Amino acid sequence: xxxxxxxxxxxxxxxxxxxxxxxxxxxxxxxxxxxxxxxxxxxxxxxxxxxxxxxxxxxxxxxxxxxxxxxxxxxxxxxxxxxxxxxxxxxxxxxxxxxxxxxxxxxxxxxxxxxxxxxxxxxxxxxxxxxxxxxxxxxxxxxxxxxxxxxxxxxxxxxxxxxxxxxxxxxxxxxxxxxxx
Amino acid sequence: xxxxxxxxxxxxxxxxxxxxxxxxxxxxxxxxxxxxxxxxxxxxxxxxxxxxxxxxxxxxxxxxxxxxxxxxxxxxxxxxxxxxxxxxxxxxxxxxxxxxxxxxxxxxxxxxxxxxxxxxxxxxxxxxxxxxxxxxxxxxxxxxxxxxxxxxxxxxxxxxxxxxxxxxxxxxxxxxxxxxxxxxxxxxxxxxxxxxxxxxxxxxxxxxxxxxxxxxxxxxxxxxxxxxxxxxxxxxxxxxxxxxxxxxxxxxxxxxxxxxxxxxxxxxxxxxxxxxxxxxxxxxxxxxxxxxxxxxxxxxxxxxxxxxxxxxxxxxxxxxxxxxxxxxxxxxxxxxxxxxxxxxxxxxxxxxxxxxxxxxxxxxxxxxxxxxxxxxxxxxxxxxxxxxxxxxxxxxxxxxxxxxxxxxxxxxxxxxxxxxxxxxxxxxxxxxxxxxxxxxxxxxxxxxxxxxxxxxxxxxxxxxxxxxxxxxxxxxxxxxxxxxxxxxxxxxxxxxxxxxxxxxxxxxxxxxxxxxxxxxxxxxxxxxxxxxxxxxxxxxxxxxxxxxxxxxxxxxxxxxxxxxxxxxxxxxxxxxxxxxxxxxxxxxxxxxxxxxxxxxxxxxxxxxxxxxxxxxxxxxxxxxxxxxxxxxxxxxxxxxxxxxxxxxxxxxxxxxxxxxxxxxxxxxxxxxxxxxxxxxx
Numbered sequence: 001x002x003x004x005x006x007x008x009x010x011x012x013x014x015x016x017x018x019x020x021x022x023x024x025x026x027x028x029x030x031x032x033x034x035x036x037x038x039x040x041x042x043x044x045x046x047x048x049x050x051x052x053x054x055x056x057x058x059x060x061x062x063x064x065x066x067x068x069x070x071x072x073x074x075x076x077x078x079x080x081x082x083x084x085x086x087x088x089x090x091x092x093x094x095x096x097x098x099x100x101x102x103x104x105x106x107x108x109x110x111x112x113x114x115x116x117x118x119x120x121x122x123x124x125x126x127x128x129x130x131x132x133x134x135x136x137x138x139x140x141x142x143x144x145x146x147x148x149x150x151x152x153x154x155x156x157x158x159x160x161x162x163x164x165x166x167x168x169x170x171x172x173x174x175x176x177x178x179x180x181x
Numbered sequence: 182x183x184x185x186x187x188x189x190x191x192x193x194x195x196x197x198x199x200x201x202x203x204x205x206x207x208x209x210x211x212x213x214x215x216x217x218x219x220x221x222x223x224x225x226x227x228x229x230x231x232x233x234x235x236x237x238x239x240x241x242x243x244x245x246x247x248x249x250x251x252x253x254x255x256x257x258x259x260x261x262x263x264x265x266x267x268x269x270x271x272x273x274x275x276x277x278x279x280x281x282x283x284x285x286x287x288x289x290x291x292x293x294x295x296x297x298x299x300x301x302x303x304x305x306x307x308x309x310x311x312x313x314x315x316x317x318x319x320x321x322x323x324x325x326x327x328x329x330x331x332x333x334x335x336x337x338x339x340x341x342x343x344x345x346x347x348x349x350x351x352x353x354x355x356x357x358x359x360x361x362x363x364x365x366x367x368x369x370x371x372x373x374x375x376x377x378x379x380x381x382x383x384x385x386x387x388x389x390x391x392x393x394x395x396x397x398x399x400x401x402x403x404x405x406x407x408x409x410x411x412x413x414x415x416x417x418x419x420x421x422x423x424x425x426x427x428x429x430x431x432x433x434x435x436x437x438x439x440x441x442x443x444x445x446x447x448x449x450x451x452x453x454x455x456x457x458x459x460x461x462x463x464x465x466x467x468x469x470x471x472x473x474x475x476x477x478x479x480x481x482x483x484x485x486x487x488x489x490x491x492x493x494x495x496x497x498x499x500x501x502x503x504x505x506x507x508x509x510x511x512x513x514x515x516x517x518x519x520x521x522x523x524x525x526x527x528x529x530x531x532x533x534x535x536x537x538x539x540x541x542x543x544x545x546x547x548x549x550x551x552x553x554x555x556x557x558x559x560x561x562x563x564x565x566x567x568x569x570x571x572x573x574x575x576x577x578x579x580x581x582x583x584x585x586x587x588x589x590x591x592x593x594x595x596x597x598x599x600x601x602x603x604x605x606x607x608x609x610x611x612x613x614x615x616x617x618x619x620x621x622x623x624x625x626x627x628x629x630x631x632x633x634x635x636x637x638x639x640x641x642x643x644x645x646x647x648x649x650x651x652x653x654x655x656x657x658x659x660x661x662x663x664x665x666x667x668x669x670x671x672x673x674x675x676x677x678x679x680x681x682x683x684x685x686x687x688x689x690x691x692x693x694x695x696x697x698x699x700x701x702x703x704x705x706x707x708x709x710x711x712x713x714x715x716x717x718x719x720x721x722x723x724x725x726x727x728x729x730x731x732x733x734x735x736x737x738x739x740x741x742x743x744x745x746x747x748x749x750x751x752x753x754x755x756x757x758x759x760x761x762x763x764x765x766x767x768x769x770x771x772x773x774x775x776x777x778x779x780x781x782x783x784x785x786x787x788x789x790x791x792x793x794x795x796x797x798x799x800x801x802x803x804x805x806x807x808x809x810x811x812x813x814x815x816x817x818x819x820x821x822x823x824x825x826x827x828x829x830x831x832x833x834x835x836x837x838x839x840x841x842x843x844x845x846x847x848x849x850x851x852x853x854x855x856x857x858x859x860x861x862x
């Protein structure tokens with residue numbers, strides 16, 4: 001048995017190591033895919049909110065909004081989105097939030113529901129961020145019933161909490177529909 | 182010569198040739214119908230003139246000969262015989278051949294020079310190729326494609342986008358003009374020249390877009406005939422069922438309309454024709470008895486007028502009897518006897534549009550279910566049309582519908598109101614006036630002005646729509662739109678009117694259902710949307726427009742309703758407060774000044790008074806003090822609504838005896854209602 005260990009070349013240990021590395025890499029990849037949620041993050045009522053990017057079509061500066069007479073106050077106005085008349089809605093009262101005035105940082109998040117596209121007015125948009133699901137908690141303490149309806153939970157991030165909106169529930173809310181069907 | 186003109190000529194020629202051809206064929210069968218000659222002569226003459234305009238001497242020569250032949254026949258110098266007609270037809274064929282060759286840019290399959298010479302001598306063309314028409318028909322099949330309606334709609338939408346874009350370009354051009362003015366003259370010259378060129382380009386683009394738009398719309402247009410065939414059958418069956426003798430005629434079958442409109446028109450026509458047969462045309466014996474022919478006539482006609490289509494249904498039956506209509510309306514509780522007395526005969530006809538009205542005494546399966554004309558009216562509103570009734574008892578009834586050609590582009594007046602821009606469809610616009618506040622008078626609870634001698638209720642559009650508006654200043658004239666809908670007229674104060682424009686109608690998207698006051702939106706030159714008003718909504722009760730008649734129970738409820746007096750010199754504020762309060766069931770009376778308020782409060786008893794502070798003459802504080810001093814009003818709640826927000830004013834209001842003070846700047850419906858409810862429940 002003079003061969004084998006002489007050059008310090010232990011094929012078995014190398015193979016073991018490779019196998020370990022391989023599995024490690026695999027599990028790392030898997031957990032990463034599971035943990036992150038691609039979200040659009042923005043400010044509403046002074047708080048940070050988010051929803052999944054697949055609901056969002058685009059983020060635009062607030063154009064001139066044309067007031068619509070005799071409709072619910074939720075509908076702030078309509079605007080021209082490349083030829084399509086689109087509503088700009090202020091969802092803050094639905095979430096029981098304060099309505100600070102929209103400044104130059106204000107944006108409209110155009111979202112697409114099953115039935116229609118609509119523009120959500122926000123105080124600022126912070127772009128798309130992958131949010132770590134490990135830091136997600138479904139329960140949010142101290143939320144009123146009306147807010148709970150549209151909030152799925154929150155992310156405890158280092159820079160502060162981000163609430164996750166339930167866009168599906170929000171877009172299906174009858175309050176969003178204007179006029180008689 | 183531009184190709185463009187040639188093309189236009191060829192298209193025009195096609196129409197005249199078709200008309201010539203069909204007219205000649207009819208004439209061939211009925212040589213006695215010389216009245217047809219006149220129309221044929223007109224066709225030939227127009228064709229000749231147009232051919233000369235574009236320099237087509239051959240066609241001009243051929244049509245000249247045709248014209249001579251037709252003139253000869255008309256003056257009786259020539260017999261209306263097969264030979265001459267054949268000669269004319271050959272002439273038409275030759276012209277068709279030449280134009281179709283021109284269109285395709287190939288030489289015609291005809292020795293034109295020889296033909297013209299022979300034709301002038303009265304020899305029909307041996308030169309003409311045989312059966313050119315069939316060859317043409319074959320070509321036509323190959324030239325046609327089927328298109329999905331959705332594709333056509335998309336196409337029309339895209340053209341609509343182009344129209345909007347053209348408007349934006351025009352707005353930019355105006356901006357450029359302004360910029361040029363600001364430059365020093367020596368620098369401005371090249372820019373002005375550039376701008377001039379750009380203007381021409383945009384003008385040309387505009388022509389192209391217009392042309393394209395017409396073509397695209399044309400694809401969606403269908404002739405009235407597509408729905409009228411079924412109507413003939415309907416009239417035939419109904420007259421058998423009702424034992425009437427009726428001659429039904431349709432004029433203007435070829436008038437084309439957007440298919441969406443035709444869909445909306447069909448149920449209306451079915452209804453009107455059913456009415457004409459069941460309520461209009463009398464039984465044959467009855468007709469004979471009053472000296473009319475046994476056979477009644479019903480005429481459905483369509484024609485263009487300006488940018489709209491007029492569709493008329495006229496019958497020579499018993500007509501509409503204003504007295505009987507009034508009586509029926511009163512007995513069905515549609516209107517009160519007192520109100521009925523005040524109506525003119527013409528106004529009475531329109532009672533048939535009120536919900537719940539039907540004069541048929543027996544409910545049959547044909548008509549008389551009481552859901553008649555009001556449904557017609559609803560349908561007409563849906564297609565943005567207007568309707569007029571005219572009738573003479575014992576002689577005729579005529580219903581005239583005025584419809585837009587299409588619902589995708591409307592002629593509209595652009596106005597501003599409540600800081601927003603609106604488009605008002607021209608169909609509903611009667612006129613634009615300037616009215617001085619001193620010309621406004623009050624009648625009962627309404628404010629009215631005289632429009633051509635007719636007393637017309639006046640409202641502030643901003644107030645009706647619940648939008649904020651500028652304060653009326655002094656006795657400066659206010660722009661007022663007089664709107665008409667059926668027989669009703671209302672006048673609306675607006676901020677300003679900007680001018681007429683063709684607007685592309687866009688839906689508000691699926692987030693919006695039927696929104697009161699709105700028909701849709703359009704996009705203006707600056708890229709921003711403007712809302713298109715649905716004018717009939719402004720006439721609806723609760724919108725501040727003419728009041729509905731009330732049943733006895735409702736009348737009693739009115740009496741129990743708290744009465745509120747609104748005092749303000751601004752009509753906007755008055756209309757707004759009135760509609761807010763009336764919407765909550767309060768009975769509201771308005772006064773235009775403190776003096777007016779004193780007068781009204783003396784003759785009536787109010788449960789609450791809402792007053793402005795600054796008014797010409799007596800101000801709100803003085804009014805409050807006077808009211809407090811009177812016996813009847815010493816305890817009546819008074820609310821001061823004012824744009825003065827200083828504490829000093831509030832203090833003064835309370836000192837004078839007012840219960841509440843609302844600042845107009847922070848004016849919102851909720852606050853006013855809450856305060857009113859708190860004070861009088």
